[in-house]
Amino acid sequence: AQSVTQLGSHVSVSEGALVLLRCNYSSSVPPYLFWYVQYPNQGLQLLLKYTTGATLVKGINGFEAEFKKSETSFHLTKPSAHMSDAAEYFCAVSGGAGNNRKLIWGLGTSLAVNP
Amino acid sequence: NAGVTQTPKFQVLKTGQSMTLQCAQDMNHNSMYWYRQDPGMGLRLIYYSASEGTTDKGEVPNGYNVSRLNKREFSLRLESAAPSQTSVYFCASSPLQDFNQPQHFGDGTRLSIL
Numbered sequence: 001a002q003s004v005t006q007l008g009s010h011v012s013v014s015e016g017a018l019v020l021l022r023c024n025y026s027s028s029v030p031p032y033l034f035w036y037v038q039y040p041n042q043g044l045q046l047l048l049k050y051t052t053g054a055t056l057v058k059g060i061n062g063f064e065a066e067f068k069k070s071e072t073s074f075h076l077t078k079p080s081a082h083m084s085d086a087a088e089y090f091c092a093v094s095g096g097a098g099n100n101r102k103l104i105w106g107l108g109t110s111l112a113v114n115p
Numbered sequence: 116n117a118g119v120t121q122t123p124k125f126q127v128l129k130t131g132q133s134m135t136l137q138c139a140q141d142m143n144h145n146s147m148y149w150y151r152q153d154p155g156m157g158l159r160l161i162y163y164s165a166s167e168g169t170t171d172k173g174e175v176p177n178g179y180n181v182s183r184l185n186k187r188e189f190s191l192r193l194e195s196a197a198p199s200q201t202s203v204y205f206c207a208s209s210p211l212q213d214f215n216q217p218q219h220f221g222d223g224t225r226l227s228i229l
C-alpha cells in the first residue's frame with residue numbers, strides 16, 4: 001500500500017535559517033511527488049512536483065526538493081527562511097497502478113518562522 | 116483569475132439539517148474533487164468526478180452525496196448533518212482524472228455542526 005510520512009508535525013526556524021521539511025513515501029510504482037503549501041484560511045497551492053527526469057526540482061518562492069529513490073524521500077528545502085514562509089506544508093504521492101492509482105497525502109508540517 | 120470558487124465560506128448548522136456546498140471552476144478542467152480537512156488527519160478525499168457525468172467515492176464518502184452539474188460545477192450535499200461532519204471542506208480541480216496531475220484548490224468552506 002502507498003503511504004506518505006512527514007516527519008515532524010511542527011518545525012520552527014529563525015528567519016534566514018535553512019528550512020528542511022521531511023517527506024518519506026512508499027509506492028509500488030514509480031511515484032509522482034508533490035509539495036503543497038497552505039497559508040492560513042486559504043486552500044492548498046502547488047509548490048513543486050516531481051514526475052520524471054531531473055531529481056532536483058525547483059518550485060515557487062525559492063523552495064526546492066530532491067527525489068531520492070534509494071531513500072524513498074522527497075525532502076523540501078529552502079536556503080533562507082522568510083517570515084512569509086510560515087504556513088502548513090503537505091507532501092503527497094501519486095501511487096498505485098491503473099484504476100487503483102490515487103493521491104496519498106501526508107498529515108502536514110506546520111512551519112513557524114521566528115524573527 | 117478566479118480559479119476554484121467555493122460558497123459559502125462559513126456555515127453553522129444544527130444536527131439533522133441539510134445543506135449543499137457549491138464549487139465552480141473556470142479553468143476548463145475535466146476533473147473535480149471534494150476533500151475534508153481535520154486537525155491531525157490531513158486531507159481526506161470524499162468524492163471525485165473524473166469528468167462531467169461521472170462521480171466516484173473517495174476515502175470517506177459516508178454521509179455525503181455529490182452532483183456534477185456540468186463541467187464547471189461540482190456540489191457536495193450533507194443530507195442530515197452530524198457533529199462528526201464539522202470540518203473544513205475543500206474543492207479542487209485538475210485537467211484530467213489523473214492523480215499524477217497537480218490539483219487546484221478553492222479557499223474552503225468552514226462548516227460547524229452543533
